[in-house]
Amino acid sequence: MDMLITSEEDLDLRLSEPTPGVLAALRGLDSDLLILGVGGKMGPTLARMAARALRDIGSPYTVYGISRFSQPVQREQLEAWGVQTVACDLLDRRAVAALPDSLNLIYMVGQKFGTGADPALTWAINTYVPALVAERYSSARVVVFSTGNVYPLTPVVAGGSQEGDxxxxxxxxxxxxxxxxxxxxxxxxxxxxxxxxMRLNYAIALRYGVLVDIARRVWVREPVDVTMGAFNAIWQGDANAQALALLSHCAVPPFVLNVTGPETISVRRVAERFGELFNIPVTFTGIETPTALLSNAAKSQYLFGYPGITLPQMIAWTASWVQQGGSFLDKPTHFEARDGKY
Ligand SMILES: NC(=O)c1ccc[n+]([C@@H]2O[C@H](COP(=O)([O-])OP(=O)(O)OC[C@H]3O[C@@H](n4cnc5c(N)ncnc54)[C@H](OP(=O)(O)O)[C@@H]3O)[C@@H](O)[C@H]2O)c1
Structure with a gap:
């Protein structure tokens, strides 16, 4: 196993390490790269990965990171990483018109949490902004972040929803x-x-993610709810790399790909593993239901190979991060929700 991750600097470096697939995809770039919705949990390290890759291959193109930057500190960090930032509320048609031209976009804009309080804003961000962006960049290639939540809950033994389901x-x-x-x-x-x-489920990045949600419950000796008994997860660095590599697969009609890890992961088993690593007894609530929100990522693994970081590695890194009091975004995934309410 690799060394443990002991600092945010180290974590950000690992989450933004370009793979050969990323270098190959970005060699085919024919414009600057725009990353829309860069200010979230994944955008900063994805943008940094792209900037590192463009530097490595001596590309003449620039990475632009576009967001409202509700958290201004992210803007400074992105600039320091070689990403040119533009503050923009993408709900504003005139602001979208003024953005830099590009033939290559990564579209990460979305709203999940807060939907219960203001569903209309979620619909505007998740469906109206796409229309503005698709109109503005009609000749571009766009990798669109989507989610495994588009699928229904399926039997845990079925191996996860496939793209054509x-x-x-x-x-x-x-x-x-x-x-x-x-x-x-x-x-x-x-x-x-x-x-x-790109139908993603559950990126893992130590500061947030399903593994951290489970590990922290075990750490503070709170019971772990196993009603949603299984999930899929992928290291955020691997998800970032697949997103950038997908630039080479953009097509008409859209190319659809589930992106997650190969395992159907048991919530109970993972909680027990954290209990062993922490030497803390684990308690549970609920009983496993026969269905869960699961995607089958065989197609992405056929295309890109297995993710570089394995589940045992992610568990070990998460456990040590929690033990050493690493920093957290305090944005729980709510993976337990079975009613789609966030
Ligand atoms: N992380 C996961 O495990 C996961 C799983 C499934 C799907 N996804 C999808 O993948 C995408 C990226 O994931 P993420 O975890 O990084 O999402 P995230 O943390 O929600 O980030 C999305 C970002 O979009 C930006 N945004 C929202 N409304 C905007 C607007 N009107 N104008 C400009 N920017 C706006 C926000 O940044 P500002 O506040 O700076 O504007 C927000 O932080 C999301 O669309 C998410 O739905 C993620």
């Missing part, structure tokens, strides 16, 4: 994410916009 969103957030996909698909059909729809 029927969608079955639950609740406003998941429905609006289907809307995000449909709006991009509509523009792809109408204007020739080349897209890849």
């Amino acid at each position: 029927d969608l079955g969103p639950q609740g406003d957030y998941a429905h609006s994410c289907v809307g995000r996909e449909r709006v991009f698909t509509y523009f792809s059909q109408r204007t020739g916009l080349r897209c890849a729809l």
